[in-house]
Amino acid sequence: MIARIQRLLPAFIFLALAVGCSRDEPPVSTAAPVVAETAIPAQAPVTVPDVEWRRHGMNEAETRFSTLADINDANVSKLGLAWYFDYPTARGMEATPLVVDGVIYTSGSWSMVYANDAVTGELLWFYDPQVPRNWAVHGCCDVVNRGVAFDKGRLYFGTYDGRLISLNAADGSVRWSVQTTDTERPYTITGAPRIAKDKVIIGNGGGEFGVRGYVTAYDLDSGEQEWRFYTVPGNPADGFENDAMKRAADTWGGGEWWVIGGGGTVWDSMAYDPELNLLYVGVGNGAPWNRQIRSPAGGDNLYLSSIVALNPDDGSYVWHYQTTPGETWDYTATQHMILADIPIGDKVRKVIMQAPKNGFFYVLDRATGELLSAEAYAAMTWATGVDMKTGRPLEVEGARYENGPTNLQLPGPIGGHNWHPMSFSPDTGLVYIPAQDAPWVYATDEGFKYQPGYWNTGTDNRVAALPDDPALRAQVLAEVKGAIIAWDPVAGKPRWRVEHVGPWNGGMLSTAGNLLLQGNGSGQLVAYKADTGDVLWDFDAQTGIVAPPVTFRIDGTQYIAVVAGWGGVLALSGGDALKTGPVANRSRLLVFKLGGEASLPPAVDKPLIIDPPPLTATAEQVAEGFQQFMIYCMPCHGDGAVSGGVTPDLRALTPEKHAMWDAIVLGGMHWQNGMVGFSGVLAKEQADNIHHYVIERAHFAVDQGEGAVVEEEAMVVDEEEGEVVEAD
Numbered sequence: 001m002i003a004r005i006q007r008l009l010p011a012f013i014f015l016a017l018a019v020g021c022s023r024d025e026p027p028v029s030t031a032a033p034v035v036a037e038t039a040i041p042a043q044a045p046v047t048v049p050d051v052e053w054r055r056h057g058m059n060e061a062e063t064r065f066s067t068l069a070d071i072n073d074a075n076v077s078k079l080g081l082a083w084y085f086d087y088p089t090a091r092g093m094e095a096t097p098l099v100v101d102g103v104i105y106t107s108g109s110w111s112m113v114y115a116n117d118a119v120t121g122e123l124l125w126f127y128d129p130q131v132p133r134n135w136a137v138h139g140c141c142d143v144v145n146r147g148v149a150f151d152k153g154r155l156y157f158g159t160y161d162g163r164l165i166s167l168n169a170a171d172g173s174v175r176w177s178v179q180t181t182d183t184e185r186p187y188t189i190t191g192a193p194r195i196a197k198d199k200v201i202i203g204n205g206g207g208e209f210g211v212r213g214y215v216t217a218y219d220l221d222s223g224e225q226e227w228r229f230y231t232v233p234g235n236p237a238d239g240f241e242n243d244a245m246k247r248a249a250d251t252w253g254g255g256e257w258w259v260i261g262g263g264g265t266v267w268d269s270m271a272y273d274p275e276l277n278l279l280y281v282g283v284g285n286g287a288p289w290n291r292q293i294r295s296p297a298g299g300d301n302l303y304l305s306s307i308v309a310l311n312p313d314d315g316s317y318v319w320h321y322q323t324t325p326g327e328t329w330d331y332t333a334t335q336h337m338i339l340a341d342i343p344i345g346d347k348v349r350k351v352i353m354q355a356p357k358n359g360f361f362y363v364l365d366r367a368t369g370e371l372l373s374a375e376a377y378a379a380m381t382w383a384t385g386v387d388m389k390t391g392r393p394l395e396v397e398g399a400r401y402e403n404g405p406t407n408l409q410l411p412g413p414i415g416g417h418n419w420h421p422m423s424f425s426p427d428t429g430l431v432y433i434p435a436q437d438a439p440w441v442y443a444t445d446e447g448f449k450y451q452p453g454y455w456n457t458g459t460d461n462r463v464a465a466l467p468d469d470p471a472l473r474a475q476v477l478a479e480v481k482g483a484i485i486a487w488d489p490v491a492g493k494p495r496w497r498v499e500h501v502g503p504w505n506g507g508m509l510s511t512a513g514n515l516l517l518q519g520n521g522s523g524q525l526v527a528y529k530a531d532t533g534d535v536l537w538d539f540d541a542q543t544g545i546v547a548p549p550v551t552f553r554i555d556g557t558q559y560i561a562v563v564a565g566w567g568g569v570l571a572l573s574g575g576d577a578l579k580t581g582p583v584a585n586r587s588r589l590l591v592f593k594l595g596g597e598a599s600l601p602p603a604v605d606k607p608l609i610i611d612p613p614p615l616t617a618t619a620e621q622v623a624e625g626f627q628q629f630m631i632y633c634m635p636c637h638g639d640g641a642v643s644g645g646v647t648p649d650l651r652a653l654t655p656e657k658h659a660m661w662d663a664i665v666l667g668g669m670h671w672q673n674g675m676v677g678f679s680g681v682l683a684k685e686q687a688d689n690i691h692h693y694v695i696e697r698a699h700f701a702v703d704q705g706e707g708a709v710v711e712e713e714a715m716v717v718d719e720e721e722g723e724v725v726e727a728d
């Protein structure tokens with residue numbers, strides 16, 4: 001609105017001057033002429049209403065389906081770039097834009113918030129909450145933010161360091177800010193808040209590092225805390241917050257899970273049904289992952305990996321459904337949940353649908369939590385199905401790695417589907433799942449020792465690393481895939497499937513124009529026919545896309561917008577398993593319309609040279625370094641030191657950076673980029689061994705001929721924000 005007023009200003013001034021010049025003239029009547037009864041009235045101009053995107057999932061049901069059809073399967077080939085906006089950062093971008101009153105609100109790396117004119121792209125304001133850059137190392141999944149919430153001219157968003165902030169949407173000024181987490185613990189916030197009546201609800205993350213999950217509701221006006229619901233029990237000796245916690249504690253045992261925290265973070269998905277007055281929260285994995293360490297006596301460990309329905313008025317428990325009892329694989333149920341009314345049997349049921357990491361697509365009655373169907377949407381080796389009487393998965397012998405490592409297991413910790421939003425089209429009756437196959441070998445870390453603030457999964461990630469043997473490596477990589485699955489939730493099976501180069505692709509948007517839109521890890525935004533999956537249009541975004549597109553209409557023109565920019569957990573940690581090779585991160589807001597004629601500047605990529613120093617270490621030192629690397633470095637620098645493009649590829653360090661190893665790794669010289677010093681947890685000898693391992697990996701890459709010169713990771717470099725992303 002501000003920008004529109006600004007755009008109108010010159011015309012207004014001109015008009016005022018023109019009127020001023022003629023003020024001595026006799027006034028000209030502006031009264032409407034009297035229309036004779038026989039005259040034909042002039043046709044009123046057809047006004048097409050504006051259509052906004054006001055809620056994270058488009059609506060409270062989170063369908064991400066738009067009734068707009070001005071852009072459709074017949075004309076989408078004419079879709080072109082209307083404008084773009086370059087963000088000043090080069091880390092992961094996962095936000096769903098909101099569009100309200102002509103302004104597009106997005107959030108990006110380090111929890112920064114931006115307001116642009118939705119028609120012209122003009123930046124109206126931006127807000128940087130000044131997240132401490134060294135916080136990056138205490139979160140698993142990149143310094144991303146999945147979006148803001150809007151209500152009555154006010155914005156709400158979470159920050160990576162655990163604050164919930166409310167801004168005035170008009171100018172980005174701060175209304176209030178609250179710390180929703182214990183800053184002594186490695187909590188992070190990457191998910192978008194949701195609005196339920198007069199409250200804003202926010203969860204948090206940190207399950208891999210050791211926290212206790214919860215959701216909190218705050219008053220929209222004052223920011224005062226209204227209620228908090230913990231998802232896992234605390235120390236029974238301290239008493240329980242409510243009956244739900246007391247019941248949950250009976251399903252944990254044999255160890256002190258509260259020391260590491262238990263997990264169960266609500267780091268992404270929520271949905272709200274105003275009619276049933278229920279708030280649904282998706283609960284995450286256990287902390288640590290490994291139940292043998294977390295709860296040695298076994299048990300289901302409620303409410304890990306569950307959909308929990310709460311009364312939004314007071315945060316009280318209403319019902320739950322646990323997708324993965326006794327979670328031990330990072331099989332979260334934090335994935336996107338969609339509310340819909342669909343025919344099941346001979347009647348229309350109010351359902352909630354989810355495709356959590358564990359590979360089953362669930363349809364539940366959303367009033368009661370009754371299980372209506374559970375069918376495998378992704379390849380799976382850990383279970384053979386779900387018992388419809390008990391609602392429990394039928395686990396395969398050995399899947400729990402209690403007596404040794406698993407075989408290559410599907411799904412792995414990134415899931416058959418991760419946070420990337422799905423879309424449900426009532427026109428096609430299909431749920432579009434951004435799915436993936438990424439196998440993993442689960443094994444207990446026999447020497448596990450809790451390291452507060454760092455990676456604490458209780459699993460031996462060395463066993464899961466890609467094997468060096470070329471044949472074995474190829475065999476594993478052949479199983480790694482990405483796909484769009486068009487899932488029929490009534491029939492409980494896929495109707496069609498589109499294959500991608502690798503896993504880790506963008507979220508979904510479907511429209512009444514028979515369109516399905518998705519960005520992907522190969523850097524394309526693609527429009528498909530929603531009913532068949534045929535490709536209709538694509539656009540080279542010059543960067544990987546993981547965020548979901550949205551659509552809106554202003555002054556009769558429909559637009560499609562997506563936040564482009566590579567990042568997120570697999571982009572950081574995936575290594576060669578990404579299959580796309582390193583992908584540049586150019587963080588950009590891209591907005592399209594029919595006949596749009598804007599173009600992107602040419603992408604300039606430098607080749608990445610791997611020229612390692614000589615390897616002087618023993619095999620034993622390299623092995624020691626490998627162990628430490630997988631605990632402290634892998635979460636950001638990738639399996640095998642192979643960067644996915646967001647952080648530096650450590651195999652390609654320059655001689656100068658090798659010389660500064662101790663200053664960077666122990667001393668924290670690059671803390672402003674998120675690379676803190678590890679002198680508190682790593683001895684000099686351990687840092688040396690990690691260095692040996694990185695050098696060994698560089699020689700391995702050169703020997704394989706795959707890495708002597710690989711495609712550039714190069715990204716946008718912004719001096720002001722300290723986002724210098726050459727090798728550190």
Ligand code: CA
Pocket residue numbers: 207208284285330332
């Ligand atoms: Ca997790």
